[in-house]
Amino acid sequence: MLDKNGIAKRIAQEIQDGSYVNLGIGIPTLVANYIPAGFNMVLQSENGLLGMGPFPLEGEEDPDLINAGKQTITTLPGSAVFDSAMSFGMIRAQKVDLTILGAMEVSENGDIANWKIPGKMVKGMGGAMDLVASAKNIIVAMQHVNKAGESKLLPACSLPLTGVRCVKKIVTELAVLSVLPEGGFKLEERAPGVSVEEIKQATAGKLIIEGEIPEMKI
Amino acid sequence: MIDKTVKNAEEAVADVQDGMTIMFGGFGLCGIPENCINALVKKGVKNLTCISNNAGVDDFGIGLMLHQHQVKKMISSYVGENAEFERQLLSGELEVELIPQGTLATRCLAAGYGMPAIFTPAGVGTEVAIGKEIRNFNGKDYLMEMTFDADFAIVKAWKGDTAGNLIFRSTSRNFNPIMAMAGKITIAEVEELVEPGVLNPDHIHTPGIYVHRIFQGERYEKRIEQRTVRTQ
Numbered sequence: 001m002l003d004k005n006g007i008a009k010r011i012a013q014e015i016q017d018g019s020y021v022n023l024g025i026g027i028p029t030l031v032a033n034y035i036p037a038g039f040n041m042v043l044q045s046e047n048g049l050l051g052m053g054p055f056p057l058e059g060e061e062d063p064d065l066i067n068a069g070k071q072t073i074t075t076l077p078g079s080a081v082f083d084s085a086m087s088f089g090m091i092r093a094q095k096v097d098l099t100i101l102g103a104m105e106v107s108e109n110g111d112i113a114n115w116k117i118p119g120k121m122v123k124g125m126g127g128a129m130d131l132v133a134s135a136k137n138i139i140v141a142m143q144h145v146n147k148a149g150e151s152k153l154l155p156a157c158s159l160p161l162t163g164v165r166c167v168k169k170i171v172t173e174l175a176v177l178s179v180l181p182e183g184g185f186k187l188e189e190r191a192p193g194v195s196v197e198e199i200k201q202a203t204a205g206k207l208i209i210e211g212e213i214p215e216m217k218i
Numbered sequence: 219m220i221d222k223t224v225k226n227a228e229e230a231v232a233d234v235q236d237g238m239t240i241m242f243g244g245f246g247l248c249g250i251p252e253n254c255i256n257a258l259v260k261k262g263v264k265n266l267t268c269i270s271n272n273a274g275v276d277d278f279g280i281g282l283m284l285h286q287h288q289v290k291k292m293i294s295s296y297v298g299e300n301a302e303f304e305r306q307l308l309s310g311e312l313e314v315e316l317i318p319q320g321t322l323a324t325r326c327l328a329a330g331y332g333m334p335a336i337f338t339p340a341g342v343g344t345e346v347a348i349g350k351e352i353r354n355f356n357g358k359d360y361l362m363e364m365t366f367d368a369d370f371a372i373v374k375a376w377k378g379d380t381a382g383n384l385i386f387r388s389t390s391r392n393f394n395p396i397m398a399m400a401g402k403i404t405i406a407e408v409e410e411l412v413e414p415g416v417l418n419p420d421h422i423h424t425p426g427i428y429v430h431r432i433f434q435g436e437r438y439e440k441r442i443e444q445r446t447v448r449t450q
Binding site: 068089 | 245246247248249271294295296297298299304307308316318319320321322323324326327338339340341342343344345346376386387388389390391392393394395396423440441442443444445446447448449450
């Protein structure tokens with residue numbers, strides 16, 4: 001079974017050299033820590049920056065330079081700044097190659113719910129609906145089951161949706177699964193030490209298992 | 219050149235009236251028009267509809283106006299960092315309309331481009347789509363979203379000249395230039411106000427035609443919401 005860093009490390013393998021990537025808050029943010037040295041990847045921060053660098057050193061924080069999580073950050077050689085409309089313009093126009101984000105639920109046809117729980121204070125969708133509606137490729141990083149032990153991979157989402165038929169791949173502490181265009185979670189890889197049976201138990205939606213399922217290499 | 223200069227924030231917001239719709243630039247607390255917000259708090263106008271990506275924090279930004287019960291409705295994409303906001307929302311004092319961030323931005327942009335509506339895929343198949351016209355282009359569904367119509371847009375820039383031309387700094391640009399284009403009356407507060415000719419025309423982000431009033435702000439606090447550092 002993987003911890004959060006393990007999930008991030010596995011997702012990092014999905015990023016192709018020369019791609020523009022938007023990382024959501026939470027586990028996706030950790031993915032940046034596992035990009036191989038010498039790899040060309042540009043991080044997009046939807047508040048208006050391409051080429052997001054690491055957090056600043058103490059004393060070098062710039063209040064005018066933050067990421068979409070409102071954290072102080074830095075730029076890199078080659079960074080570019082732009083306004084919020086252009087930021088979502090490049091997202092909508094599919095210039096951003098990959099979006100990695102967290103989710104509360106994913107359905108077997110690729111619907112995602114990650115912004116609202118009825119009865120609880122709603123904070124807002126931020127840029128999530130724009131990202132999932134337009135991204136070329138969406139990978140979800142999340143726990144396979146929720147705190148109550150219920151599967152988050154479902155036949156249909158029970159929570160209000162963020163987007164429909166958009167998730168392409170899911171990486172959890174147990175497995176890597178792809179969402180098939182005709183519906184269903186296709187089991188691609190098992191986390192180290194996790195059996196196919198355990199993944200079956202934790203998946204409420206339609207699970208497709210074909211042949212031997214390899215263990216992840218991380 | 220047409221001189222857009224006003225003396226200060228108080229003069230800039232002098233004719234803002236109860237019940238108006240006002241856009242505020244900024245993302246979180248980054249690039250917010252601190253001087254004008256303080257002037258609106260002092261002025262005490264009420265029943266405002268505020269269009270802003272976020273709603274400030276309890277004791278800064280639009281949070282200051284919420285504390286004075288000046289806001290009737292917030293139109294935002296994310297309002298997560300404000301306890302007073304939550305209290306007023308749950309008690310029914312405050313109305314909130316949550317819209318996707320890219321939709322918010324593009325509804326501003328389109329206003330400044332003179333277009334009545336936009337089509338975006340954001341929110342298709344979700345509750346955001348309820349009651350909205352859907353059009354299919356090339357096999358994909360899009361929501362029709364109407365352009366904003368705001369009485370005032372209030373923005374903050376790094377540098378500006380008396381002709382109203384604006385230059386923004388780093389990610390404090392965010393919603394500022396597109397909201398500047400979208401107000402019936404646009405007020406810009408700047409850290410440094412210069413004479414025409416000082417700023418290079420090639421470097422202008424917002425041409426002065428969009429800006430009606432400009433002044434040099436003072437005592438910028440530029441509060442950091444999430445101070446995050448690395449150790450090496």
